[in-house]
Amino acid sequence: MKTVSLGANRPSAVKFRMPTRDNLVPIRVDVEVDGQRYRDAFTWNPSDPDSEIISFAKRTAKDLKLPANFVPQMLHSIQGQLAEFRSYEGEEMQIREKIVPLKIDLRINNTVIRDQFLWDIGNLDSDPEEFARTLCDDLNITDPEVGPAIAVSIREQLYEIASQSVSAMREARVSKKGRRAPEFASNSKAMHNSLDLFKYFGSKGSVVRKRKEWYLYEPVVDVARKEEVGAIDATEELSSRNA
């Protein structure tokens, strides 16, 4: 058994990538043309050739019977997100063992799911897809669209954290504090929500969660009725249009 010393978190710098086993990018598309709205979220493999984006967009528009003027906007949106991902790609980011709480708060068709769990972003072998699949199976969720939505949501949060790490590294380089900068920067800046393992577990020495905290981490799945769904949809649309 390996003993892990909790204090010695040596950050190592690696090339930017999603801190998961498969380097897949979460893409969210929200296009509105002539009163018709298309919203979607899926995972894209950035090593696929770019010509596939256009054929994917056309195919999706055809499958959903959307008019052809959706396609350029969809294309633009997807390409923009991919370009942003690629702009990070040459940079370096810090990877260290760090536990972050991730949240899921989604409503897909009739199903409402809320959950909160801890995730180690230093683990480059983590797999949000597997997590999503297992979660759906364990909670007996019948709607097959929930799984991908959860996976995309997790990926988005991980992507956010990874890109923050990249920008933190950039700033650290630019600043004049010298070699000590990375340590300070990571401790002080965007990583507010990370937990210091040592503080959290250290004194008690047990990794079992305290009973009174169980309710925080329990997933909640609700199947809303049709009328409720209609109401929620309407309110969401109004708020997003006004925003």
Place this chain on the structure above:
Amino acid sequence: MSTPSTPTPAATANSILPPPQQPSAGAPFSQPPSTAGTVKTEGPLPTSTTASAATVAAAAAAASAVVAEELSCTITVPSYSAWFSYDAIHETERRLMPEFFEGEAAAASGSRGPDAYKYYRDNLVRSFRARPGRRLTLTEARRGLVGDVGSVRRVFDFLEEWGLINYGASPSGAKQGRDKREEAAASQSSLPVGATMPRKLCTGCRTVCGLAYFSCEKADISLCARCYVRANYRPGLTATDFKRIEITEDAKSGWTDKETLHLLEAVLHYGEDWKKVSEHVGSRSEKDCIARFTRLPFGEQFMGLKEDKMQFEIDDDFNDESGSQISKRLRLTPLADASNPIMAQIAFLSAIVGSDVAAAAGQAAISAQSQVDVNGVSINYSINNIKEEESCTNELSVNDLLKEASRNAKVQLENERKDIEQSLSDIVGVQMKEIQDKILRFEQKELLVEKERQQLHYLRELLLSDQLAVVQHQRRPPPGPTESKDDDDKPKPIITIG
């Protein structure tokens, strides 16, 4: 609603019965049974299969009354996909979807790897089979699958191509779907990769390929030039896996086999008279005929009619007229890029036919030729004896033709061999000359170096003598007892410089 009572007319496809034999617990849609055991009979027995299908369906329908009601029609799977089974991954799948099975993906699980492939495949097939009349769209399918859409799309396309998904299904409802399915089943379809179509469809962008296309051996994919350049192929392939195949403009103008046959006949009869040739062919202008003719694989060989006859006889030994080979030629990679037209022709034909048949035909040709020689000899003999000139001259002319043709062929072969030897010896001569020049130059350099060395030596000795002279001068001022020593020293510094 629950019995497929109308027997599918002349159905050449196979049926799989959807109602499950075992109770399916908790599944959102009822699943077809694992098809490992179901019978996949071929076309020629349509009545028996449908009869058995009907009876089994009736029995199963009664048993499955509890299960969902939409599984009332049979699901058809084309015969070339009969290997499909929920329990296993077939060799075909491994071969055509290497991204999931090769390299690091083979060991992985999750979004790469065989588990992922099986998960996508099983889910796609199940969702299609739940509503078999309706066309399953990619968007609908991928929304229910956890994973990146690129991989899902590839599996989806693969399954659709092989008829495991959306086979005969149209988007406009179940009834039409059933009719179309019967039609599709009735028309015997060969491999769906567009092998027999005269037009090449690119698997990447689904457009007609232009002048040339690139074919990948590993994955049975053909791409148009644009897709190839843009690297619009799967991650598992590299640019080196693709070979370039020319489609000439005949594909655009669509020379049918009949027209090509007419063309060849006409050329045989009329030789170089292209006006008559184009008349014989019919709907083609002279220019078209000439262009087509020169593009045929053996076009350059048509130098004399005698040789033509010989060639055609040999061709008949192998298989049908070469005209019918044109369409197949489009699929073959051009082997034997030999300048020798005979060898190219033979290589091309043997590639079509296969090595065994080609070897057998070669044997037959050789024995036929030797017989011809024998006949020629015997006929010469008979000419000397019998004086019926007409019959003799006929035989003579035919056999003479053959003999001459074979002699010509041999002579040409000899010439070729001599040419090759000549050019080889030329090459060797040139190389030797190069080496000799190099040796000369090296010798000159050696001389120069030697001279320099000697100069250096001379200079060094001068320097040494100067140093000694200086030392002597320094020694001279101390007078007296050392002078005798100087006298001794003097002879020493004399250095002979040669």
